[in-house]
Amino acid sequence: MDLLDQADSEVRPGLPRRIIAYHDVQTTEGKAFSTFRTVRNGLTSLSSALEDTNSIPSTPESWSLPNDEYEPFMYIPLTFQRVLRLSQLRYPLMDRIHTQILMPLGLSIKYSKDLLELLACFLSCIQDDRHAHINGVVHRDVSSGNLLIFFDTGGKAVGRLMDYDHAKRALTSIHIPTEEHEPDMIEMTRTFIARQSRPPIPLFTEEAVVEASRYFDQGQLGMATIYAAATYRMRNPSRKSSEEISKEDLGWNHEDIKWPDFTDREACKGQRSGTLPYMSPEVLAGNSFFRNVMQSKQPFIHTSVHDVESFLWVLVHICLTRRGPGMKMGRHELDPNHKDYDHNGPLCKIVTQCFDGDEGTINATKEAFYVDFDLFKLKILDHFHPYFAPLKSLVRQWWETLVHAYKFRANEYYHIHDHILRLLKAAISDLNKDPTKWAQQEDTDREVKRREDHHEETRKLLHAMRTGSAMPADVDITSPTSPILLPQVTPASEVSTSPSDGPTASATPSSPTLPPEKRRRIAR
Incomplete structure (x- = not known):
């Protein structure tokens, strides 16, 4: 989020930042507090040694658990017969760094x-x-x-x-697909779109046909025809004009942008x-x-x-x-x-x-x-x-x-x-x-x-906290509409109040x- 905040400040100045401050939590030895070193002490997980989990009887209903009950078995040895069938569902353990993040409070x-x-x-x-x-x-x-x-x-x-x-x-980006076609193929596709569509539709401009065809290779120009006609009907269901259809008419007048390349990435x-x-x-x-x-x-x-x-x-x-x-x-x-x-x-x-x-x-x-x-x-x-x-x-x-x-x-x-x-x-x-x-x-x-009242209550409360003065009698810090929490020892990564009645970060x-x-x- 910090990376995006920095980029935002260059192209969209004036927006509130998503992060006020953040830091990695450290141990008393000054090392990063991580699940691998601090919690698991360097221990890694081993895959199940079961050779044939299918041989375990599956008739008892108690062995079949809802999806949201799988998670507890991520953290315990699967040594009981009742849960052996779930062994293949355990997730590989990942190293995570404990980070404290102070974020601004917003309104849902x-x-x-x-x-x-x-x-x-x-x-x-x-x-x-x-x-x-x-x-x-x-x-x-x-x-x-x-x-x-x-x-x-x-x-x-x-x-x-x-x-x-x-x-x-993604660390790299890819170009949006751009299949190049011969001019005669573009003209043939242009004519085909108009003549074969039912009900008939006006001719597309050459520029619009090029855009429709760029996403399909030579053997899929028939699909480009279907795509162009379907887009026209979606965007212009009641158009009466017989003028040629342009890229603008179809909402295709965009500059190409970067497309993140995740082809070499695989989810856990x-x-x-x-x-x-x-x-x-x-x-x-x-x-x-x-x-x-x-x-x-x-x-x-x-x-x-x-x-x-x-x-x-x-x-x-x-x-x-x-x-x-x-x-x-x-x-x-x-x-x-x-x-x-x-x-x-x-x-x-x-x-x-x-x-x-x-x-x-x-x-x-x-x-x-x-x-x-x-x-x-x-x-x-x-x-x-x-x-x-x-x-x-x-x-x-x-x-x-x-x-x-x-x-x-x-x-x-x-x-x-x-x-x-x-x-x-x-x-x-x-x-x-x-x-x-x-x-x-x-x-x-x-x-x-309500927002104005809340803002005034917050101002009074913060003033009292800074100056050490008595809390204003008209400020109810327990009210569900107040997002102000008592001071914490460390910044919270997520702060929430009543799920139905308060500004929240979650x-x-x-x-x-x-x-x-x-x-x-x-x-x-």
Whole structure:
């Protein structure tokens, strides 16, 4: 994060830093406190000596454990017959350095004061992810707890993507695919797109055909034709003009950017990074759902496209589980303590299937959306709270763009950030046209007032702590809305208050029925 903060200060001045200070913890001998030297005293793990684990009876149900119960067996000898079958699931031990990090406190993005602030902060966070991507870093753990609201030097709310604990960094980059084709092949493809499409579509400019064809080799120009026509229909569903289709019309007018090269990197055995409710089903499955013959020979890689999908699931979660801006605005249908709670209702079911269920349920539910957009509309868009109805078009286009990117691995895939940023900017522009149509002004005013009160309480408390004076009587440091904690011996790497009521550096899902989020490496 420090590397990205330094790069940010050069191209995006005025943004709050992600890290205030950090240092490695040292032992009394002045050496780095590491798991290998300090905790394990140089001991390494040995693979299981079992020759035939399949010979162990598998009939007792007590031998079959849920995924989240595998983890305890990482740390104990697998010598009991009951757990011998789990030996192959143990992870290789890794050396880690104990580091203390002091980070600024932010406000969870789900507590945005209105829709404009919500989208503006998503836009800033995706810009963070794009900036990291250009610097060879893939975050791999985009979640609601890692998207925080801060305020720049001008007092404007901005989103920041935090917590790069599970990020990976490439040391090299590769060029975006660029297959060169003969001019006559380009012209033939250009004509073929227009004539073979049903219903017919206008001619593409030569520049647009070159862009569509660059991602496919000579034997796949038919796929380039399908890709170009599908992109046109996605971007221009009701276009009447007969003018030629340009790169700009298709959203392909980007400058090429660096693409991190992870082809020589392999994830640790049995590990995938992410927070389960927001992980792409491709990451959960460890496989691409739309793989052609060439891609099927390549190992699966967690890329920034999967990060961008996680951003979408965070937004979807907010739209499904909240009923307005600010704090204490969870949906009544999801609150067991409210009279409108409906455990068997369609909203509870879809939130469970997409976010609260086990890995298999979440994976199967989201995977089905890839091949059936009507199901995505029925299960997701139709259950948005009315307050978030203005965002349905954005979410629909975002999902269509992701599926298009996964299916063709072309412009939308390699420029995913630019495509989604374009959609967000268009949605923000639409909201600005008539804010009275979507605003819940009373709730927005309440959230603004809460922030002002909180700021004043924090100022008084810090003054009392610095001067040693008596704590102000009107400041309640135990209030769940206060992010101020009693002084700690060492800086905390993560600081959180009540999961539903306070600014935080780590937040949980907003639905009252949701279990704590699990940021984990899931056993395959």
